[in-house]
Amino acid sequence: MANHTILVVEDEERVQQLVKLYLEKEGFTVDMAFDGKEAVKKARSGLPDLILLDIMLPEMDGWEVCKELRKTMSTPIIMLTARGDEFDRVMGLELGADDYIAKPFSPREMVARVKAVLRRTAAGAQNGSKVLDFNELCINYTSRTVEIKGNIIEMPPKEFELLWFLAGHCGQVFSREQLLHSIWGYSYVGDPRTVDTHIKRLREKLTQAREVCSIKTVWGYGYKFEVVG
Numbered sequence: 001m002a003n004h005t006i007l008v009v010e011d012e013e014r015v016q017q018l019v020k021l022y023l024e025k026e027g028f029t030v031d032m033a034f035d036g037k038e039a040v041k042k043a044r045s046g047l048p049d050l051i052l053l054d055i056m057l058p059e060m061d062g063w064e065v066c067k068e069l070r071k072t073m074s075t076p077i078i079m080l081t082a083r084g085d086e087f088d089r090v091m092g093l094e095l096g097a098d099d100y101i102a103k104p105f106s107p108r109e110m111v112a113r114v115k116a117v118l119r120r121t122a123a124g125a126q127n128g129s130k131v132l133d134f135n136e137l138c139i140n141y142t143s144r145t146v147e148i149k150g151n152i153i154e155m156p157p158k159e160f161e162l163l164w165f166l167a168g169h170c171g172q173v174f175s176r177e178q179l180l181h182s183i184w185g186y187s188y189v190g191d192p193r194t195v196d197t198h199i200k201r202l203r204e205k206l207t208q209a210r211e212v213c214s215i216k217t218v219w220g221y222g223y224k225f226e227v228v229g
Ligand code: CA
Pocket: 010, 011, 012, 054, 055, 056, 057
């Protein structure tokens, strides 16, 4: 985990110093931002390996920062929030956050979650073959691009990871909970609606490749990626 830079976005100095102290003790390099605008600027210029992002921030809140960064970056983001309700969690997942820590949190738990997310994203990047080629549909992990009949299809990071995972396990059925765990990595049971909305968007994008492949619903269980013919 050495040589990883973590951008900590937090306006409360007490929390920020505590987080910084524990991360540095683990050998991480820590960069800090005190408001949303500064966070976007520092994320783009410093290219951190992970971002710890508080929700209640001056200038731009954490949701807006996450949304803005996800337009161009797939850097792992862990949201920090004082409100632990379902709405926040679903919203965080929808916006492309990788994990979520509710305040107050123990510094040890925070460090464990940071390491888990870093391990998961590194594992994804080293997922054996970097290209899945189904003739008309080509998924490239290295460049994070999806091509259907030669046309690049726009795909936010979580949709891409979901497609990469399903297509990489062609014909295998996964439950919503398994997909939530594999793609979003939540240790607790997440909201299955998140998976459903991502599948729906993926299907819309894959309609042009329907002669080649599709994502099938297996009633009462979940989803699978299938190659036609
Ligand atoms: Ca705050």
